[in-house]
Structure formats: C-alpha cells, structure tokens
Amino acid sequence: MAGNKTYRGYQDLAVAFRARVEAGAWPIGGAIPSEASLAEEFGVALGTIRQAIAQLAQEGVLVKRHGKSTEVSSGLSGQSMLRFFRYQLDDHRQLVPQAKIVAIKIVPMEKRIAAVTNWAFKSLLKIHRLRLLKDRPLLNETIYLPLPKFKRLQGLKPSEFEELLYPMYVKACNVAVIRAKDQVGFELMKRADAKALNMKEGHPAVRVHRVAFDLMGKPVEYRSSVGDAMAFEYSAEVY
C-alpha cells in the first residue's frame, strides 16, 4: 500500500518507522499498527517487521507489550537527579520531591552550549529551577531548551510547570526524552548556587551537566545541576 521506496532490508524499515514517529503519524505514547498489518503494508514477512521493531525497541524508541501492542516510547520519567542524594536515608521513604521554578527567560545561544549540543538555534529558553525535599533546597538547576521546539513553555507561569519536566515536555511540546549523557564534576560552590541552596560560597559542590536526547536521537535539552557534593552519590553502569 504505502511502501514507496526501494526496499533494502529491515534497517530501512526501522528508518521508515522512525520517520513516522518524527512525522507524528505514530504519536508519542500511542500504539503502532500490528506486526501483521505492517508486514502486509510493506510487503515483507512478519519476521522482517519484527526485526525492525526489535531494533527500535532496543534503542528505546518503541516499547513492546506482549499481547497488547507496540507503542512509541513516552520517554524517561523517574530519572531525576534527586535520586542521587542520600539525605534521610534511614528516614521514611514517603518523601515527596518538590520543584520550584524560579525564573524563565529567553537568552541568546551560548557558545559552550552550542558546542556540546550541536544546536544551530539563535535563542534559548533558560529556566532556573530549584529541587527540594521537605522544603529544603537540594539542587539548583539551569535548563536550556531550543526555542522553536519549546515555545509553548515560553508563556507559562512558574506555577503551571509540573514537578517532572520530561513528561511535561511530552504533553506540552511533543518531545520525548529517551536517553541522556551526564558529566559529573566537582567545584567550589559559586555565589549564585550557594545563595539558592542556602549554603556557603566555596562549599564543596557537585555539578552535573546533562544533554538529553529525543526519539530521533537529537539533543533537545541541556541542563546544569548543582548541589552539595558531600550528600551526592552518583551511580552508573559500565559496559
């Protein structure tokens, strides 16, 4: 029915599927057509469709649900930096993390950000955000978003922001973050961070620079998070 291009293998199918996601034909969080119907549509065997889907599932673009459907991933959710803090370890687990938007403004592109993100945009949405636990500020975050794509956040009031940003990106801007790269470094706390966190300037601080990627593998967010180094414990897997 639809297969317009010359067919050259399941990788081409994966590309075609990706294109549908990008075009919005397969919306974020929604189910894609069944394997059987795709096989018919593209004129290939079921196994070939399955191989293409398996690859995209592996990359985190699609999520398979046995007996139900295969869906377009709606991205990361519980990946907050807050999980690296070891405050109140013995305390009750019922702590509700809070988020407070301090400021939102538009700024011109900065060179250092363009360098790590490869963004060619001219202006950025810069969001200043505080993360708290039991009303105590733990993380001072600065978030940079490319403006064409995230313009719907531009006019929002701080109170209209949700606690978790990634799910909010999906709803407000149709962007799903499925992968990120973190850089964890150490520094002496700068005045601005110290003020926001109610700590002393020069106190040992941890700084995490994160670049987040969407379903197409393109960088969609740059974030810098600063907190108390002595209470931070980062964990990661190495392969």
Add this chain to the structure above:
Amino acid sequence: MAGNKTYRGYQDLAVAFRARVEAGAWPIGGAIPSEASLAEEFGVALGTIRQAIAQLAQEGVLVKRHGKSTEVSSGLSGQSMLRFFRYQLDDHRQLVPQAKIVAIKIVPMEKRIAAVTNWAFKSLLKIHRLRLLKDRPLLNETIYLPLPKFKRLQGLKPSEFEELLYPMYVKACNVAVIRAKDQVGFELMKRADAKALNMKEGHPAVRVHRVAFDLMGKPVEYRSSVGDAMAFEYSAEVY
C-alpha cells in the same frame, strides 16, 4: 548428540551456552561452534540458536564476528578510571598511563564489602595500587578480590602485575569482567590517600566504588579509587 535436558525454548539454550562458558568448555576469548552445528547438536532450527546467541551477545557474554565466528567475550579493557581525569587536555595524547602495585596482602572479609558484593568467602586479596600519568600519582586504588578464584595473583611480585588488571585477570585467573557498577562520591581526602597522592589531607577528593561482574553475572572484584576531585570528570549514559 548432547541435548540431555528437556528443551523448553531459546532461553534454555542461552542457559546451556552460559554453562559451557562457566565450565570452560567454551574458553574465554575463543570461538564457539558454528550456528549450524549447534542447531544440529541441539536438534533445533537455526533461528532458535541465533536467538539464544543474540541474547548472550546483548548481555556482553558473546561477541559476534560476521563471516568469522562467535566468540566468548574477553571482557572490558579500556575502562580505566584514569579516563575520567582531565589533566593535560591540550597536551599530546601520547601519554602512557602507568600502574604501580604498592602492596598485596590477604585480609579477612569485611562486612561492608560482603554487603555490596554478596560474597560468602572468608578472606580477600587486598591490592594497593597507584595509577600515574607522567610519573604523577593521580589515583589511589584499593582492590579486593575473593581468594579462591584469584589465588594465582597471591604470590606474584608487584613488578609482575600488568598495567591493565582486567585483561590480566583473564590470563592469570580465567575471569573476564564484562560489566561494572560505579558509585561516585566526594569526600575530604584522608591522610593515607593524601600521602599516596602527594596531596594535602582534607583536599576535595572523589571516590569511586566499583563492583565488577564476570561472564556469569557474578561480582568478582570490589574496588575503591580516590583522586583529586578538581581534576575529575565522570561521564555516563542514562537510559
């Protein structure tokens, strides 16, 4: 020919293959039999064998070589902690990292180590090791190895150790490390670390605790590495 057990799916095949690796029937770094011969041996279709192999390849146990063979992984090699240091970034890249074994001894199991590794052994091989760049000490490492398995390292002289430990584990003890979990934290440098690194006690320090896993997914090494926090930059991917 060999299929002794009741066959219940490709996951059972994966288990059987893993068992062969563990038993040494398929030696580390060596090629396993061809897919066709395995299909015949186990009395299943080629595709089923391929699925089992794909799973183990995904887990890092096997490595596929198109046109050649599928091999048992010989593990990580270039995963040194030294890669997180940003000394002489503009300098020539030709820096040869060095490693110096300071001390080797046998110690009784420590509770905190048993807690994170689940080891039930009674004694450990404790290796004190220094990592240097241009003769400058950057990392002070303490490595704990369970003793039955690593007894062949016990009698070695410091000079007989190689620069990279993981490849050495393969050769000397038939253990391949294919995965690890890192925990990155900050602390004020303790006297012993400061002395080893030629720094001042109380200087900001980074500490990485690592648990390394072998082909069977079992923890085989616990390591604690301390360095100058100001020169450290850890990077990781988030999924």
Add this chain to the structure above:
DNA sequence: GAGTGGTCTAGACCACATC
C-alpha cells in the same frame, strides 16, 4: 474468543573473512 506479540521451523540466498 479475538487480537496481539513471542517462539519455532525449514529452507533459501546474501555478505564477509579466510585460505
């Protein structure tokens, strides 16, 4: 029970590495 993804088969042909 209908529909979906998961497993398996038997066989064909392609792509790569090696001699």
Add this chain to the structure above:
DNA sequence: ATGTGGTCTAGACCACTCA
C-alpha cells in the same frame, strides 16, 4: 572456494491481554 554469520520467507503454534 569454503565456511561463517546476516537477512528473509511463509507458515505454524503458543502466551498474553482484554472485552
């Protein structure tokens, strides 16, 4: 040229989800 892994097919049957 031979042997290995990689791709694809067409069809069967199983396992899970949900109305």
